[in-house]
Amino acid sequence: MAQVEREAMEYDVVIVGAGPAGLSAAIRLKQLDPNREVVVLEKGSEVGAHILSGAVLDPCGLDALIPDWREKGAPLNTPVKEDNFFMLGEAGKMRIPNFPMPPLMNNHGNYIVSMGNVCRWMAEQAEAMGIEIFPGMACSEIVYGENGEVKGVVAGEFGKEADGTPGPSYEPGMELHGKYVFLSEGVRGSLSKEVIAKYDLAKGKEPQKFGLGMKEIWEIDPDKHKEGSVTHTMGWPLGKNAGGGSFIYHLENNQVYVGFVVHLNYKNPHLFPYMEFQRFKHHPMVADLLKGGKRVAYGARAISEGGYQSMPKMVAPGVALLGCSVGMVNVPRIKGNHNAMLSGKAAAEAAHTALEAGRASDELSAYETEVREGAIGKDLKKVRNVKPLWSKYGLTASLTLGGLDMWTNTLGFSVFGTIGHGKSDADATEPAANHKPIDYPKPDGTLSFDRLTNVSFSMTNHEESQPAHLQLKDGAVPISVNLPKYAEPAQRYCPAGVYEVVEEEGKDPRFVINFQNCVHCKTCDIKDPSQNINWVTPQGGDGPNYPNM
Template sequence: MSDAAVERESMEYDVVIVGGGPAGLAAAIRLKQKVQADGGDISVALLEKGSEIGAHILSGAVIDPSGLSELFPNWKELGAPLETAVTEDRFIYLGPQGALDISALPMPSYMKNHGCYIGSLGNLARWLAEQAEALGVEIYPGMACSEVLYDDSGAVAGVVAGVFGLNREGEPKGDYQPGLELRAKYTFFAEGVRGSLSQQVIRKYELDKDSDYQKYGLGIKELWKIPKAKHKPGYVQHTLGWPLDDKTGGGSFLYHFGDEFVAIGFVVHLNYQNPYLSPFDEFQRFKQHPVVREHLEGGSRVSYGARAITEGGYQSVPKLSFPGGVLIGCSAGFVNVPRIKGSHNAVKSAILAADAAYKAIASGDAPSTLEAYDAAYKASDIARELYAVRNVKPLLTKFGTTLGTLLGGVEMMTTGLFGGWSPWGTLKHGKSDAQSIKPAADFKPIAYPKPDGKLSFDKLSSVFISNTNHEEDQPVHLRLKDPEVPIAINLPKYAEPAQRYCPAGVYEIVEDAGKPRFQINAQNCVHCKTCDIKDPTQNIVWTTPEGGGGPNYPNM
């Protein structure tokens, strides 16, 4: 359907925020806090593609509350849902059957989880939404943003949101709604990792021309309910090693919190080489290790989800401001990889951006580009934190898990002692995650154990408990630049890895009249974005489906 033929209603705001995660909500709250303090008035709208705030939020999560404390110094008194303080912190190297506890090895103080809290980042987002609405922020869940609007000068002028009722061919159905144009002085992109509109503005304004490749991991998580006798509130366990080989980066987390809950997850760095590797099946195999299964036996699985994680760090952060808008949170990539934490930096970046936008708007002479936000970031705790650990990810890539972890530990101790200085400066990542995969001819297929239905499970039963749903008769949101590539190139050269790297069974090779056919089960998609990142030919483009579609995560 031609966009030129569409007539839409338009709404005007001072700031429009795309994404209802911690960054987007923190930015909205900060803007309204400034208004409340100064007695002015700034209109703020926040758009969230999930069916409700928190529906698409997935994280471990051991939360560093420093960002939240900047936003709400009295967050405990206000009832923020962070109640389980970390009490025990273990770091374990796994072998196929044995394990080596390396918690006592020297490491920087910031690698410890003392002072952090275990909880549900989704529930924290829901609480933040309540605070935002109380301050006057207009929040619109179920409103996917499908298009960036530009003014005559080429600056971002807002977004199109809420397009509903297109059939699979993109033609209007009886319930068609053309969506709204939400226009603003500034548009904040807070879509999280690999946001579809964020990627568009990064390319349009070449925001990454002076930064390194962004790197990613795939995090897969389950929430378990376990017997009270086995529950250890505040217990934190991280592992590395088995079942991944030394050339494949990754690790696990296991957290006891709340009402007999255990959050367990597995992260695979997406620069892995073997196209036969299945992150989902590695996770299922991992849970059978004695160090892990002792926590889960006798319990039941409650929920499942998956999400990509930004891992590029300091050298991969793009320019943050551009005409008419900014990138905040994981849309820019502020995760501290060795700490496995990013939500505190997401909130801090939102505060910096909101302060810059408020000052510009309140002055009555708002510049097109908020250069003050870039300057504030460069002088911030976020930049200092990421700079200190900037070489850990490249060292893991170059030297493998065992030696890379040791060298990374030495690097962090050195940079901690010398204010970020490193004898080798800032190391480069060298290539994208899509470029890291090698031909299938260099590897043997991996025979994964069948799921036992007690600790390990299949993809489809996992997707079922993620509460994922999409309107079936809508355009497929996973688009192929060239529909011939999966069978003509990816299958013979890479054994079509999409059928394995996707943790939700979206992609299949099926036989059709004796010939292989690439099938996309878009209704299974949990919005992890792995396909957009890892496809070796970069032929898959992730776009937003209708608002309200996707997973609905409880307590994740």
């Protein structure tokens, strides 16, 4: 395809992604200098459309950014009133007492929120300050300068045909140039992945680790609703097959967030994370809660779980990685939004200082220093061994050892030092012949649902004539390698039913990609054992349309 001519717009800072990190950066830049030219580009159809999180929010990030958020009406309406931890068996449960847990596990002072709605509110604050926010503008390319620095991005390219050539209504998009570019795309962002590879930012770091988080919103019987109640479980149904657990959060209006996380370093390619989630809801404790209620929304998203030792270098010439583009989730707390906000604030402050000094397109090393040595680094360093201990020794041992390590870290040291993660999640997948298939009960349509029915509750839509945004590096690999060796796990690890192997009598098996189902979770890009799937952005506005995830 010939070089496309595009118009260009100039800004001080270009921000990719209107999540908590990107919006925090934009707001802080304008707080420091109301004349600063800042633009935020969001691939979702509106701010919040692609935001999915648990979420119990630690408000420390908002406190630092917008101290009067209460007076300004931030949608933090449900303070946490009680914390419950359970170990589940197939038919029973055992409560884990709160008193031996490290103080950081206490949710007192936190809020059950919709992060989509928090981001919508933050966007209103940003726009009132004069910040330009463009939803429906997917950033498909990075623009590099003459010296190899990141100069900007291409956004708003529409109308390509399925083969990638321009169609009759093709729009080439625009180049948006910035003295600095902030990438706040969330987990496994396509531009962030490119920047990390180009500048070798992960050199010397542990591999990033991930979980797959799936979530439903339920409206339940008011008699069973306990506003402000937070419950986490471990154990059944995953058992020894995979790490992970569940969350059940009671927010306002008789609604409950029911979520399930599967760590993606599982070995057995027969594991079906989505069906583990559906089976979980049949546990007597959960089934009794949901009986008589109705599911009103569904979504899924990968979670960065590598923590402190997996964070890549965050800066390169002209560019900084924010929030989950780096991986700032505190795994035992199941929280990362506060750190995302703090990272946006720190990046903005570093860029402001540089711009005031007349600098541009260099490395914002002050941002990296603040993240690693400031509040974010301290938060993550205390819990850095919880995930690798779980991966190495299993759930029961990790509860004891991880708890001990978190307690000693509150005193400023660790009995374990810093434990490495070892393999990537893709490399952790073992041949199917080494494992037994898992028999999953058929969804009953009341408590549990098939994938395609649930995907319809994510309001996902993709214009079908565009190129598939799920790209195979080698089209032969799914059938020639992944099917015989791994029973093609893409059929199972995808929580939206995007991938299927079609076997027809008298014909060779075919690998089919139903990209229109994609909820942008990025699991395929992470877990494919051959690392053959590359997730790139579809055209702007496509994907899920989460109302209040």
